[in-house]
Amino acid sequence: DLFTSTADLQGLLETEKNVPHALLKYIEQEEERLENLKKLVKEYEARNENNIETGAADLANPINAFLIIKKKIFDWRKIENEMTNNGAEEFIQSVADANYGIRYPTQEDYTGAAIGLMRLQDTYRLDTRELADGKIQGMKGNHTLSAFDCFEIARAAYNAEDYYHVILWMEEAKRRNELESPPTADEGDILEYLSFAMYKQGNLKQALRLVEDLFKKQPNHPRAKGNIKWYEDLLAEEGVRRSEMRKNLGTPMNRRPSDGMGTTERNTYEALCRNEIPVSPKETVKLYCYYKMDRPFLRLAPFKVEIIRFNPMAVLFRGVLLDDEITAIKSYAQPKLARATVQNSVTGQLETASYRISKSAWLREEEYPIVERVNKRLELMTNLDMDTAEELQIANYGIGGHYDPHFDHARKEERKAFESLGTGNRIATVLFYMSQPSLGGATVFTEVKSTMFPSKNDALFWYNLHRNGEGDDRTRHAACPVLVGIKWVSNKWIHESQQEFRRPCGLRLSDAERYVGDLGGPEPRFAPNIRSTPWTYKPKKSNKRK
Ligand SMILES: O=C(O)CCC(=O)C(=O)O
Numbered sequence: 001d002l003f004t005s006t007a008d009l010q011g012l013l014e015t016e017k018n019v020p021h022a023l024l025k026y027i028e029q030e031e032e033r034l035e036n037l038k039k040l041v042k043e044y045e046a047r048n049e050n051n052i053e054t055g056a057a058d059l060a061n062p063i064n065a066f067l068i069i070k071k072k073i074f075d076w077r078k079i080e081n082e083m084t085n086n087g088a089e090e091f092i093q094s095v096a097d098a099n100y101g102i103r104y105p106t107q108e109d110y111t112g113a114a115i116g117l118m119r120l121q122d123t124y125r126l127d128t129r130e131l132a133d134g135k136i137q138g139m140k141g142n143h144t145l146s147a148f149d150c151f152e153i154a155r156a157a158y159n160a161e162d163y164y165h166v167i168l169w170m171e172e173a174k175r176r177n178e179l180e181s182p183p184t185a186d187e188g189d190i191l192e193y194l195s196f197a198m199y200k201q202g203n204l205k206q207a208l209r210l211v212e213d214l215f216k217k218q219p220n221h222p223r224a225k226g227n228i229k230w231y232e233d234l235l236a237e238e239g240v241r242r243s244e245m246r247k248n249l250g251t252p253m254n255r256r257p258s259d260g261m262g263t264t265e266r267n268t269y270e271a272l273c274r275n276e277i278p279v280s281p282k283e284t285v286k287l288y289c290y291y292k293m294d295r296p297f298l299r300l301a302p303f304k305v306e307i308i309r310f311n312p313m314a315v316l317f318r319g320v321l322l323d324d325e326i327t328a329i330k331s332y333a334q335p336k337l338a339r340a341t342v343q344n345s346v347t348g349q350l351e352t353a354s355y356r357i358s359k360s361a362w363l364r365e366e367e368y369p370i371v372e373r374v375n376k377r378l379e380l381m382t383n384l385d386m387d388t389a390e391e392l393q394i395a396n397y398g399i400g401g402h403y404d405p406h407f408d409h410a411r412k413e414e415r416k417a418f419e420s421l422g423t424g425n426r427i428a429t430v431l432f433y434m435s436q437p438s439l440g441g442a443t444v445f446t447e448v449k450s451t452m453f454p455s456k457n458d459a460l461f462w463y464n465l466h467r468n469g470e471g472d473d474r475t476r477h478a479a480c481p482v483l484v485g486i487k488w489v490s491n492k493w494i495h496e497s498q499q500e501f502r503r504p505c506g507l508r509l510s511d512a513e514r515y516v517g518d519l520g521g522p523e524p525r526f527a528p529n530i531r532s533t534p535w536t537y538k539p540k541k542s543n544k545r546k
């Protein structure tokens with residue numbers, strides 16, 4: 001599929017160049033075929049003149065008759081072959097085939113793109129008309145949607161039984177269709193879909209009015225008349241008197257359907273995506289940045305660390321991936337991009353899901369020296385052991401691409417997760433931002449309510465587990481849909497095993513880092529972060545001992 005990744009969509013534009021060439025080749029083939037057919041016509045014409053005279057006599061002999069039949073069959077097959085063998089199928093296949101260098105969108109891409117647009121509309125509260133005008137948060141694009149485009153978006157919603165969006169987009173289709181000359185959509189179809197969606201959303205009177213409008217315009221419509229009666233009967237059942245059925249329509253109800261997410265979480269998630277939830281100055285005043293120099297190498301090349309949140313701690317490493325490294329990593333990942341999967345919490349199996357729309361690829365350090373270099377850097381950044389970490393994952397989001405709120409770590413009930421890796425749970429996450437979308441695409445934490453907009457070259461880091469090994473559910477987070485622009489990220493999921501001395505266990509839930517690699521040394525806010533104090537066991541002094 002193409003809609004799940006903008007990187008692949010870009011490929012579509014580039015490979016479109018090949019279409020004229022392929023079409024020309026097909027036309028040449030067709031011309032040759034028609035020439036052959038013309039030759040066959042000539043042959044037949046010549047033969048017929050002889051045959052008609054001698055043919056009748058030949059038929060008397062059964063052997064001759066048999067041979068004539070046989071010959072006719074073979075002749076006819078030749079014609080049939082020449083006629084049907086027009087290579088169109090092969091041509092279509094070659095165009096649809098990625099091997100030819102052209103990947104053509106499928107119906108699924110079309111639907112996926114439409115659903116992505118509706119997700120953007122919901123998350124960022126975009127007005128349907130403005131969106132159709134190509135306006136996004138005041139920015140004017142250079143394309144607008146026709147009535148037919150709106151109709152198609154509405155139909156994608158209809159197929160997903162999402163009548164909320166059917167109403168929004170069919171109404172827009174209707175409005176545009178009335179302004180267009182000639183109209184691009186079929187008015188009858190719009191009215192029929194719209195009236196059905198009105199009925200589904202609990203607006204019987206509106207449904208009746210629309211279907212009557214349809215009947216007025218198309219008295220021979222196969223369903224209009226029957227539907228009028230149907231809606232009238234339903235209204236009567238609800239105790240509406242006949243004289244009232246066409247009065248007091250009011251504004252139609254149109255409630256957004258609930259998806260898998262709870263309403264509260266969804267509201268928080270979307271508000272965070274719009275960056276509408278302010279952080280208290282009481283919290284922000286405590287934040288600071290420092291140079292991480294707690295490893296010998298870092299004395300020469302310190303990392304710039306910004307603490308962006310305490311409890312649970314998250315930091316941003318500034319400028320840890322160079323532009324050239326990003327370009328290289330993207331190019332390695334591009335041919336490997338595949339639709340991102342999620343783990344089924346019951347079976348542990350990987351599957352695709354509409355709540356995660358992106359494409360991703362894994363890069364092995366054995367294969368790419370740059371990836372090896374990044375892994376080494378990750379060790380210096382986090383002070384954690386990278387031998388047990390997962391390979392570097394690269395992700396590119398598509399139209400309205402997003403990832404609904406989730407945990408990176410496995411929760412207690414998800415026993416099967418990471419079982420095959422044998423390296424324990426995901427202790428920490430590093431998220432490199434490899435591009436900066438113009439609008440949207442933030443990483444948001446729905447429990448602690450923080451929003452982080454991607455900034456290219458930087459990396460976000462947080463611990464997923466408490467020091468006692470339990471999952472820290474305050475790390476629940478999501479990737480907001482990309483509104484305008486392109487989003488590339490890269491994740492490193494670091495695991496528990498082999499961190500025994502890197503991040504020693506804490507006994508209480510409250511044992512928490514105040515900075516990256518905190519082993520109990522002074523806070524970098526007050527002292528240079530030049531040495532990680534080795535972890536030592538210090539028993540509490542007992543009062544009783546003398
Ligand atoms: O892309 C993002 O902002 C977050 C991605 C993420 O949470 C994930 O891939 O697990």
Ligand SMILES: [Fe+2]
Nearest residue numbers: 406407408477
């Ligand atoms: Fe995540």
